[in-house]
Amino acid sequence: MSGAMGDAAATPSARRNPPTRPAPLTPLSPAVIGSDGVFELTAAMVDVASESFDETAFADMIETELRSLEHLEVIRVGDNVVARTNLGRPQRLVLGGHTDTVPANDNFPGRIVAGGSNDGANADDELFGVGSADMKGGLAVMLTSARRHTNPAMDLTYVFYAREEVAALHSGLGELFDTIPEWLVGDVALLGEPTDGQIEAGCQGTMRVAVTLHGDRAHTARAWMGRNAIHRAAPLLAALAAYTPRQPEISGCRFHEALLAVGIEGGVSGNVVPDSVRITIGHRFAPDRTIAQAAEHVRAVVEPFLEAGDTVEVVDAASAAAPATDHPFVAHLVERNDLAVSAKLGWTDVARFAERGIPAANFGPGVALVAHTQGESVLRSSVERTWAALDDLIVTAVDRRGTTLLAKD
Amino acid sequence: MSGAMGDAAATPSARRNPPTRPAPLTPLSPAVIGSDGVFELTAAMVDVASESFDETAFADMIETELRSLEHLEVIRVGDNVVARTNLGRPQRLVLGGHTDTVPANDNFPGRIVAGGSNDGANADDELFGVGSADMKGGLAVMLTSARRHTNPAMDLTYVFYAREEVAALHSGLGELFDTIPEWLVGDVALLGEPTDGQIEAGCQGTMRVAVTLHGDRAHTARAWMGRNAIHRAAPLLAALAAYTPRQPEISGCRFHEALLAVGIEGGVSGNVVPDSVRITIGHRFAPDRTIAQAAEHVRAVVEPFLEAGDTVEVVDAASAAAPATDHPFVAHLVERNDLAVSAKLGWTDVARFAERGIPAANFGPGVALVAHTQGESVLRSSVERTWAALDDLIVTAVDRRGTTLLAKD
Numbered sequence: 167m168s169g170a171m172g173d174a175a176a177t178p179s180a181r182r183n184p185p186t187r188p189a190p191l192t193p194l195s196p197a198v199i200g201s202d203g204v205f206e207l208t209a210a211m212v213d214v215a216s217e218s219f220d221e222t223a224f225a226d227m228i229e230t231e232l233r234s235l236e237h238l239e240v241i242r243v244g245d246n247v248v249a250r251t252n253l254g255r256p257q258r259l260v261l262g263g264h265t266d267t268v269p270a271n272d273n274f275p276g277r278i279v280a281g282g283s284n285d286g287a288n289a290d291d292e293l294f295g296v297g298s299a300d301m302k303g304g305l306a307v308m309l310t311s312a313r314r315h316t317n318p319a320m321d322l323t324y325v326f327y328a329r330e331e332v333a334a335l336h337s338g339l340g341e342l343f344d345t346i347p348e349w350l351v352g353d354v355a356l357l358g359e360p361t362d363g364q365i366e367a368g369c370q371g372t373m374r375v376a377v378t379l380h381g382d383r384a385h386t387a388r389a390w391m392g393r394n395a396i397h398r399a400a401p402l403l404a405a406l407a408a409y410t411p412r413q414p415e416i417s418g419c420r421f422h423e424a425l426l427a428v429g430i431e432g433g434v435s436g437n438v439v440p441d442s443v444r445i446t447i448g449h450r451f452a453p454d455r456t457i458a459q460a461a462e463h464v465r466a467v468v469e470p471f472l473e474a475g476d477t478v479e480v481v482d483a484a485s486a487a488a489p490a491t492d493h494p495f496v497a498h499l500v501e502r503n504d505l506a507v508s509a510k511l512g513w514t515d516v517a518r519f520a521e522r523g524i525p526a527a528n529f530g531p532g533v534a535l536v537a538h539t540q541g542e543s544v545l546r547s548s549v550e551r552t553w554a555a556l557d558d559l560i561v562t563a564v565d566r567r568g569t570t571l572l573a574k575d
Numbered sequence: 576m577s578g579a580m581g582d583a584a585a586t587p588s589a590r591r592n593p594p595t596r597p598a599p600l601t602p603l604s605p606a607v608i609g610s611d612g613v614f615e616l617t618a619a620m621v622d623v624a625s626e627s628f629d630e631t632a633f634a635d636m637i638e639t640e641l642r643s644l645e646h647l648e649v650i651r652v653g654d655n656v657v658a659r660t661n662l663g664r665p666q667r668l669v670l671g672g673h674t675d676t677v678p679a680n681d682n683f684p685g686r687i688v689a690g691g692s693n694d695g696a697n698a699d700d701e702l703f704g705v706g707s708a709d710m711k712g713g714l715a716v717m718l719t720s721a722r723r724h725t726n727p728a729m730d731l732t733y734v735f736y737a738r739e740e741v742a743a744l745h746s747g748l749g750e751l752f753d754t755i756p757e758w759l760v761g762d763v764a765l766l767g768e769p770t771d772g773q774i775e776a777g778c779q780g781t782m783r784v785a786v787t788l789h790g791d792r793a794h795t796a797r798a799w800m801g802r803n804a805i806h807r808a809a810p811l812l813a814a815l816a817a818y819t820p821r822q823p824e825i826s827g828c829r830f831h832e833a834l835l836a837v838g839i840e841g842g843v844s845g846n847v848v849p850d851s852v853r854i855t856i857g858h859r860f861a862p863d864r865t866i867a868q869a870a871e872h873v874r875a876v877v878e879p880f881l882e883a884g885d886t887v888e889v890v891d892a893a894s895a896a897a898p899a900t901d902h903p904f905v906a907h908l909v910e911r912n913d914l915a916v917s918a919k920l921g922w923t924d925v926a927r928f929a930e931r932g933i934p935a936a937n938f939g940p941g942v943a944l945v946a947h948t949q950g951e952s953v954l955r956s957s958v959e960r961t962w963a964a965l966d967d968l969i970v971t972a973v974d975r976r977g978t979t980l981l982a983k984d
Contacts, residue, residue, distance in 0.1 A: 448846065
């Protein structure tokens, strides 16, 4: 990437014969330009291992690179690196991406399979390797923007955060919101999760609710003296099986909720009528409901099956995120690139921004379907198309009054 | 019991001030006769701790006592002691009892609360202490018989076995059946479990069956792509809740079966549609069914809810025991003492004899209801009445042709 990153360029042959220490990022040079070399940068990033909790070396490289860019202010917290412009623009766009990958599965380092020459630009070149789609393509787009846009239409914040592929409590993004929330403020956030350069706007909330039904213990030799709590679960499970989830459309996005048993346990021993059963209900809810409203809904569903002494407890919950499609930046991106807009049915980090009042959407190269698989890959065309759309946004973005702020730098 | 057992008699005051080592059994002397001193012997036995797995000292005393009786042949296996007469009688009665108790609960050593003098014989004297009802009263009856009946109507076998109050696999009786089964052979067996001197004839069998229902795993964000195995449990649990157990009457004993869920578990994680659920069904069955027939019945109950790939597995099973009331010894005992006859709904060691073709019944002093409680106790009248009935059986028993074999020795 820059001379500061080291002296050995990671050539394709170097990728096939991995060095014993992480390869330095490929320096951007005019010779590897092709849409600013963002695909080549992706390949170089794939060749730096960054499995969750083992991301320091990769974060070091990103930090060094960002600190070498004089138009950026940089801060580091643990393995997270944040950089931003301070140009006094009326609006700020936050670009975020996680630096970690799932563990490699015989797919490290990366390798490029050359595509056909149908468009003369090798659009079908395919980069295989862990993290190629999820989400070093997105990180390459971010870093390319950080290098190129010294004079953007809006202020820009780049958030490279750690530990997304593990339990939410380990999230580097959560760590940043806890420690330097002021660095994450912006008008809208785009996260580089693989959407193949389309827009996933908003996500469903998620919640687990533990329902405990009680009975009366007895020896099974005199079972009629007890009351079987596991048997009491039958009508509740039947109601969950018959439940029809809502599929609301919100800001042009179709959501699809879920409410189901994800766990059950009960029983004392083989000769005891069980006096309690615990049913864990999983609930995914669309962003037209708050956590409190969603919890109320779950309670209403289970209420007919409860008796005095039974309990309903929200074990954990994460709020949904409304689609960010109404924000001018996102609308602009969609309109100028004719992007597809869909809802994210699972929970993603966009909700961390949304719950702090910052609309957010996923927008990155690569296809989510191949993420975490051994055959994970990303196409050159997907990376370059995503970069081109972001690049266009940053130089043509309009403010809230519809005024184009700056021409391309 | 005998001089060989030690020199310190356990007086009531000695019981209140327990020695640091197990007290010797009370020597039977003419001075404490009252129905052969069987109540006093019970009290002495209560004062020798014999919690499960810690029964060696108690077994030692019993062995020493039995070996001092010249009319008996004695064998010891681990903490089990078996003694028998070899008089060539046409029939053999087996008397069995477990030597262990549950852990004490501030109820060791024992104490005697004197009863009223309504019948001049202190029939209401009440012995409190762990093991008093379950089942040192029964052991005292056995040991008294061993001492007294040098010339019984039938040959007699006394089986003092260890570890009944713990998991069945530890059973000392099971150990004896495994190692010296020829020592346990007889025409009928009476076990001294607390029945307050009445007859519990036969017991129900018991069985656990694991039913595993399958589904298809999916991410809960796309729950409709999966099939929820826990939801599939609903109709099966409803059927179990609605199940009406049989209450067959067999040889004058009313049984009461049970078929119910005793355990359930399912679930992968909070965000996964569960692809399997395991329901453990407990079944108690009357002695008109074999294990195979009972298993077939469980299978028939669950069958309507199974699909290809689901499994039904008998996890463990113990056979039922037919009531021994048809055996002449038991019929004689019932008739001459006007005893109540009932079925044992739980599983007891009588089934270990029954499954080897030896009819067996429970017959001992004390009330089962107080067993394992802090207030466990046994009445003098219960112990003495049980002993008197057994004593009468042994001296007046008839053979299969109705002939009285021997007068009292």
